[in-house]
Amino acid sequence: MFLTAEQQAMADGEQGEAVAAAMRILVRYGEIMDAEGLVEVASAAGANIYGPRHAVPLGTDDPRALFNRFSLNTDAPLESPGTRVHSCQLIGPMDRETPEVQDMPRAAVDRVEASQAYLEGLGVSLLNTCTPYQVGFLPTLGDHCAWMESSAVVFINSVIGARTNTEGRESAAASMLTGLTPNAGLHLDVNRRADVRVRVRTPMSDTFAWNVLGYWLGAAVEDDAVPVLDGIDTVPDLVQLKQLGAAAASSGDTELFHIPGVTPECASVEQVLVDGAAEVTFGPDELRQTVERLNVTRTGDDVDFVMIGCPHASYEQLQQVAAMVDGRRLSPDVALWVFTPSALRERARQEGLLATIERSGARVLSDTCPAIGQFLPKGTRRFATDSAKQVHYLPAIMGVEGAFATTAQCVAAAVDGRLPS
Numbered sequence: 001m002f003l004t005a006e007q008q009a010m011a012d013g014e015q016g017e018a019v020a021a022a023m024r025i026l027v028r029y030g031e032i033m034d035a036e037g038l039v040e041v042a043s044a045a046g047a048n049i050y051g052p053r054h055a056v057p058l059g060t061d062d063p064r065a066l067f068n069r070f071s072l073n074t075d076a077p078l079e080s081p082g083t084r085v086h087s088c089q090l091i092g093p094m095d096r097e098t099p100e101v102q103d104m105p106r107a108a109v110d111r112v113e114a115s116q117a118y119l120e121g122l123g124v125s126l127l128n129t130c131t132p133y134q135v136g137f138l139p140t141l142g143d144h145c146a147w148m149e150s151s152a153v154v155f156i157n158s159v160i161g162a163r164t165n166t167e168g169r170e171s172a173a174a175s176m177l178t179g180l181t182p183n184a185g186l187h188l189d190v191n192r193r194a195d196v197r198v199r200v201r202t203p204m205s206d207t208f209a210w211n212v213l214g215y216w217l218g219a220a221v222e223d224d225a226v227p228v229l230d231g232i233d234t235v236p237d238l239v240q241l242k243q244l245g246a247a248a249a250s251s252g253d254t255e256l257f258h259i260p261g262v263t264p265e266c267a268s269v270e271q272v273l274v275d276g277a278a279e280v281t282f283g284p285d286e287l288r289q290t291v292e293r294l295n296v297t298r299t300g301d302d303v304d305f306v307m308i309g310c311p312h313a314s315y316e317q318l319q320q321v322a323a324m325v326d327g328r329r330l331s332p333d334v335a336l337w338v339f340t341p342s343a344l345r346e347r348a349r350q351e352g353l354l355a356t357i358e359r360s361g362a363r364v365l366s367d368t369c370p371a372i373g374q375f376l377p378k379g380t381r382r383f384a385t386d387s388a389k390q391v392h393y394l395p396a397i398m399g400v401e402g403a404f405a406t407t408a409q410c411v412a413a414a415v416d417g418r419l420p421s
Helices: 005-011 017-032 052-058 063-072 106-122 150-160 169-178 207-220 238-251 284-294 315-325 342-350 353-359 388-398 407-416
Strands: 038-040 043-045 086-088 145-147 180-182 194-200 227-230 273-282 305-308 335-339 363-365 382-385 401-404
Touching: 005 017, 017 063, 017 169, 017 180, 043 169, 052 063, 052 106, 063 106, 063 169, 145 150, 145 169, 150 238, 169 180, 194 207, 207 238, 207 273, 207 284, 207 388, 238 388, 273 284, 284 388, 284 401, 305 407, 315 335, 315 342, 315 353, 315 407, 335 407, 342 353, 342 363, 353 363, 382 388, 382 407, 388 401
Parallel strands: 043 086, 043 145, 194 227, 194 273, 305 335, 305 382, 335 363, 382 401
Antiparallel strands: 038 180
């Protein structure tokens, strides 16, 4: 793989051993990807906050040692020089404001806080959300990036038209320290063309339907395929596009989709579609069958827990939940937790929205989610959610039943204790 003179100097250690370690990761990664060289990135997202579980394999709580081992693949006592590009931390293991909700021991909280402080010292913004694009960490059309988190990757590739592959912990950290990533995969024009035409033959009338379409899409197309959705009868809003991509990246490996007249790289199907593209159809039968698949672990209508905000809820979603619970009280047997970026929670607090939601008995949490933090309200056996992604992951991770429903149905279940028929 070709390196410029400056890049070779970085690899040779002229900017320190931590940068050299990062370059070793990127060169090896680039060779696997058959990249001809590296490309400069505008931003990187994904340096992990290391909690108690990460410390077990190394027998240390030292944030630097954990960063070197897990992000730079070395046990050497390296001193990282700090980030070279705009960098942020994605979703973490703990709500920084109310860790007691998770019943975390003080020692565990201290470990997470020490890791956060270390990353912040490197120049990493502690956004702690799977949707950093909702709180100002926003690339522009054509930007090369190095992002982790499947739902964030598919959103910025598709909706914004930035360019990133789905990075891992090591490659994202390496990009933070070097400002580089292999020029391969979705960084290249040729790989951003659509090779699957999806004929949508059912109305996309609400966010529930967009979730379902996304979950079906990820399973229906080959890994690494790029679909173009043909026949969409409405213009989706940003929440619907967020949910579509998150669901598709959960059931499959979708990193980019096109919608004519909606996503920036696609004015028409013909503009993006390659010759010989495959073709699939999403109609009423596929929608119904996918809803059934999303509810495969569900055996009843009673719920103990309702979870909204996967990916993290937008401010508009907070407003929607607030309107639904205003003047109502939740069932004493059901917990309703809404997850959103901490910046949006603070805005909701200042504007009175948080108080409206909390008066019902619900909680608004940030920085984490039940799947990442691996925590649930005590006694949870069956939960309801309006997120195809969350109902895909949480039953497997936490051993509970999951029910997939609309936002209104989820809120009704939190009030009544059971999902409406």
